[in-house]
Amino acid sequence: MIKVAIVGATGYTGEELMRLLLPRPDVDIAYVTSRQAAGTPVQSYFPQFMGLIDQKFVAYEADKILPNVDVIFLCLPQGVAMEMVPEALRYGVKVIDLSGDFRLQDTAVYEKYYGIPQSAPELLPQAVYGLPEINRHTVKGAQLIANPGCFVTCSLLGLLPVIGADFIDQSSIIIDAKTGVSGAGRSAKISNLLTELGNNFYAYNPLTHRHIPEIEQILSLEAGEEIQVQFTPHLLPTERGIHATIYVNLKEDITEDAIRALYQDYYQDEYFVHVLSEEAGLPQIKHVRGSNFTQIQVKVDVRTNRLIIFAVIDNLMKGASGQAVQNMNIMYGLEENLGLTQIPLMP
Numbered sequence: 241m242i243k244v245a246i247v248g249a250t251g252y253t254g255e256e257l258m259r260l261l262l263p264r265p266d267v268d269i270a271y272v273t274s275r276q277a278a279g280t281p282v283q284s285y286f287p288q289f290m291g292l293i294d295q296k297f298v299a300y301e302a303d304k305i306l307p308n309v310d311v312i313f314l315c316l317p318q319g320v321a322m323e324m325v326p327e328a329l330r331y332g333v334k335v336i337d338l339s340g341d342f343r344l345q346d347t348a349v350y351e352k353y354y355g356i357p358q359s360a361p362e363l364l365p366q367a368v369y370g371l372p373e374i375n376r377h378t379v380k381g382a383q384l385i386a387n388p389g390c391f392v393t394c395s396l397l398g399l400l401p402v403i404g405a406d407f408i409d410q411s412s413i414i415i416d417a418k419t420g421v422s423g424a425g426r427s428a429k430i431s432n433l434l435t436e437l438g439n440n441f442y443a444y445n446p447l448t449h450r451h452i453p454e455i456e457q458i459l460s461l462e463a464g465e466e467i468q469v470q471f472t473p474h475l476l477p478t479e480r481g482i483h484a485t486i487y488v489n490l491k492e493d494i495t496e497d498a499i500r501a502l503y504q505d506y507y508q509d510e511y512f513v514h515v516l517s518e519e520a521g522l523p524q525i526k527h528v529r530g531s532n533f534t535q536i537q538v539k540v541d542v543r544t545n546r547l548i549i550f551a552v553i554d555n556l557m558k559g560a561s562g563q564a565v566q567n568m569n570i571m572y573g574l575e576e577n578l579g580l581t582q583i584p585l586m587p
């Protein structure tokens with residue numbers, strides 16, 4: 241039995257982790273923590289879990305929780321997790337951090353994009369970037385997982401098969417991404433009210449979004465040279481889902497069929513990544529909603545000589561909690577898709 245604590249469990253990613261882990265006979269959710277809801281039964285706070293969980297939320301107390309768990313999932317705002325991780329590691333607990341605190345290896349870049357210093361830089365060498373499709377061998381032996389950002393997961397899965405290829409212009413990558421509002425978390429913000437966001441759509445944080453250096457760090461590692469990308473996120477008036485449309489200039493004549501075959505080959509053994517056939521058309525966020533799947537389509541515009549990549553994920557699943565569970569499965573030598581075979585919810 242894997243004993244877990246979900247820290248910051250009243251938020252959306254914590255809630256999603258409970259949805260994924262409660263049905264698992266091999267996982268014991270030993271603690272769910274919250275500051276504000278401490279003492280409240282989980283099933284009255286989250287009525288969708290009625291009859292499924294007996295616990296109350298508890299305040300996070302390291303010396304009570306850490307000796308009694310194998311894994312903690314940190315579902316906390318940026319900057320909070322890095323204060324808790326050193327102690328958890330001292331107790332020998334495996335940590336899966338859903339925030340961005342341990343994703344960037346360069347502390348100066350972290351400070352620039354997050355606006356705060358990284359307070360546990362000595363742990364960065366052991367933080368494993370938890371994108372299983374490229375890092376599953378290091379995830380397996382990891383004690384500390386930096387679970388990737390949602391836009392980053394979608395963008396990387398869309399780009400990995402061609403990054404480093406001679407036929408693309410690596411300096412020409414433009415990622416135009418859209419997200420549902422659950423990506424912003426569960427705390428109240430006027431801009432996220434239905435009255436503000438409903439019937440609305442807009443870009444935010446162009447040039448400064450913290451996922452820019454995260455995408456660049458991984459692409460640069462994969463390409464073996466420094467890669468810069470143009471990334472602009474947009475907010476959709478929907479609950480879940482990320483859609484990325486990615487533009488890359490082609491340097492050589494290469495057919496759409498050849499690129500699609502390359503993608504299909506790259507992901508042929510990946511349970512969670514589906515490269516669509518031409519007949520399947522373009523991916524839609526609703527076609528992955530509530531699932532850990534990624535769908536990708538590629539198009540070549542022979543007129544402009546550009547590759548266009550379309551990728552979709554559910555931000556709370558492959559973009560956060562689903563990927564966190566995938567990482568936990570790998571760390572315990574379990575089937576990667578254990579408890580993650582949910583079929584997308586349609587309509």
Ligand SMILES: NC(=O)C1=CN([C@@H]2O[C@H](COP(=O)(O)OP(=O)(O)OC[C@H]3O[C@@H](n4cnc5c(N)ncnc54)[C@H](OP(=O)(O)O)[C@@H]3O)[C@@H](O)[C@H]2O)C=CC1
Nearest residue numbers: 248249250251252253274275276315316339423425426560
């Ligand atoms: N939502 C998404 O799609 C994704 C989110 N992430 C990242 O995952 C993390 C969690 O996100 P999400 O669940 O959406 O966030 P929420 O805002 O929905 O939840 C945050 C949780 O943290 C607790 N919390 C807030 N402030 C503090 C604090 N100072 N100390 C301790 N606990 C605190 C809150 O509970 P309480 O106030 O009761 O203590 C709440 O349970 C974030 O870092 C986010 O960036 C990553 C990928 C995707």
Ligand SMILES: CC(=O)N[C@@H](CCC(=O)OP(=O)(O)O)C(=O)O
Nearest residue numbers: 338339340389390391421423424
């Ligand atoms: C709608 C919205 O605000 N989305 C978030 C993305 C959340 C995410 O992936 O998270 P990390 O903060 O963990 O990197 C944003 O753009 O900041």
